Amino acid sequence: MITKTEVKYIQSLAHKKFREEEDTLVAEGVKMVDELLSDFPDQVKKIYATAEWLKYGRKIPKGISCIEVEQYELDKLTFLKQSNQVLALVHLPALKIPSPMGVLLILDQIQDPGNLGTLIRTCDWFGISGIVCSPDTADAFSPKVVQSTMGSIFRIPVLYTDLVPYLEKMKDMPVFGATLDGDSMENIPFSKPCCLVIGNESKGISSPVLAAVSQTVSIPRRGGAESLNAAVAAAILLSKITS
Amino acid sequence: MITKTEVKYIQSLAHKKFREEEDTLVAEGVKMVDELLSDFPDQVKKIYATAEWLKYGRKIPKGISCIEVEQYELDKLTFLKQSNQVLALVHLPALKIPSPMGVLLILDQIQDPGNLGTLIRTCDWFGISGIVCSPDTADAFSPKVVQSTMGSIFRIPVLYTDLVPYLEKMKDMPVFGATLDGDSMENIPFSKPCCLVIGNESKGISSPVLAAVSQTVSIPRRGGAESLNAAVAAAILLSKITS
Structure with missing residues (x-):
């Protein structure tokens, strides 16, 4: 049984400001919540689940309150097209400063939450050190991004900061920028550590950031x-750089 | 000015059956419609556009009826989150049989329209011969897929057919199947012609189709x-195969 206040509270977590004030994001679905409970139990604050989910006797650590809800109640709470047995309220992952070793992905004004989620998941696959986003990139902790990272959001450090001063500090390593007319990736001897910059879905890399790039690269x-979708282009380049 | 009947007609084009009966799909937005008029003018049947779009004096071939609409009318018609000046009704591209030369992409139960659209766009970038989809793959002509192909849907042949008998006919070329435990793509000497099979987003390649694969491959x-997003995995493998 949930109260109107709870429904309203969870709906408010659609907003970045409220997520930050409350140190809380929403993660949903059987696979995602099971992974959270197994890998990051300390992050979980509260669980809303149907009898269907509860009957499998998951181990829920002490201190996490777990509330049984009816299907119609979960349908009121969900940010998914279709609710999937369970919804968790989770602490925001700390906005860590990624290690400048290995490969850093730099995102300049990525707008689409689905793209951002896919990018975070791809970085996790390739063992990328972290992601540095311009302040106007989509928020990594919105329900849609969290969902499309498939859990990777809890493993990959993400930082929001002004890119130009950040890249100026990285001057001792190559900064590659993906552009349509860059040097072919097949002719570039990539080495690590390095940065890869991916620009906005329709406008590409902004001029001031492009000026901080040491070599442009194309597929x-x-x-x-x-053109290619931004998440697809980044994935192809990350695969090449880490191979 | 549009009539209620027109609004209802366009909304019905969300349904595959109706699109096929009417030989009509919906394409939207300035970039998409401009590209259609420039590259595939014979495909366009009708245009609904705001004064904003019309004032730039686009060349609209004779025989295409072009109707000026108010912003609030376009908002009623759009399948986008936000309408973008113009919406076109377009003939369905012919469901051509892709040439078995070069690289063929085989899709087994891809469900997400956004993924399918991205896959078609990626195939167009890499000059893939065509796409063969299982009958239960998402429909390539739904508004969401058309939009996310960014025009590529008119350049890449797409065929829907039962995959097992289709792959049996392809026995004289290698059929690669993307799996999590396949041979590393870095150790495979890819050659053309070949087929690459990508499976469902959560379940992977189905057993009968997997049995028709000659070599499994992983990233x-x-x-x-x-795991990786299905469209991302396909893109990385297509980049490798065509390099």
């Missing part, structure tokens, strides 16, 4: 498309 | 994520 085009 | 994992 060879063999067909008719004008 | 080296260097971090903690359990």
Whole structure:
């Protein structure tokens, strides 16, 4: 049983300001919440679950309150198209400063939450050191981003900061910038540590950030498309750089 | 000025059956419609546009009826989160049989329209011969897929058919299947022509299709994520195969 106040509270977590004030984000679905309880139990604050989820006798650490809800109640709370048995309130991951060793992904004004989530998940796959985002990149802790990271948001350090001063401090390592007319990635001898900059979905890398890039890089085009999706382009380049 | 009947007609184009009966799909936004008029003018049947779009004096071929609408009318028609000046009704691209030369992408039960659109766009970038989809893959002509292909849907042949008999006919070329435990892509000497099979977002390649694969292939994992997004995995493998 949930109260109107609880419904309103959870709905308010759609807003960045409220998430930060409350140090709380929403994570949903069987797979995601099971992974959280297994890998990051200290992050979980509260669980709302249907009898279906509860009947499998998950180990829920002491101190996490777990509330049984009806399906129609979960449907009121969910940020998904379709609710999936369980919703958790979770502490925000600390905004850590990524290690400048290895590969850093730099995001300049990525707008689409689905793209950002996919980027975080891809970085986790390739063992990237962390992600540095311009302040106007989508918020990594919004329900849609958290969901599309599939848990990776709790493993990959993400930092929001002004990119130009940040990149100026990185002057002793190569800063690659993905552009449509850059040098072909097939001809570049990538070395680590390095930074890879990915720009906005329609406008690409902004001029001041591009000026801080030491080498532009492109993915060879063999067909008719004008561009690649930003998350796809980043994934292809990260695969190449880490290979 | 649009009539209620027109609004209802366009809304019905959300449904596959109706799109096929009417031989019509919806494409939206300035960039998309401009590209259609420039590259595929014969495909366009009708245009609904605001004064803002019309004032730039686009060349609209004879025979395409172009109706000026108010912003609030376009807002009623749009399938986008936010309408963008113009919406076109377009003939369905012919469901061509892709050439078995070069690289063929085989999709087994891809469910997410955004993923499918991104896959089509990526295939267009890499000059892939075409895409063969299982009958239960998302429909390539739904508004969301069309929009996320960014125009590539008109350049890449897409075919829906039962995959097992189709792959049996392809027995004289290698059929690679992306799995989490396949051989590392770094150790495979890819050659063309070939097929690459990508499976469902959560379940992977189905057993009968997997049995028709001649070699499984994986992308080296260097971090903690359990899997990659299906469109991202396909893009990395297509980049490798076509390089």
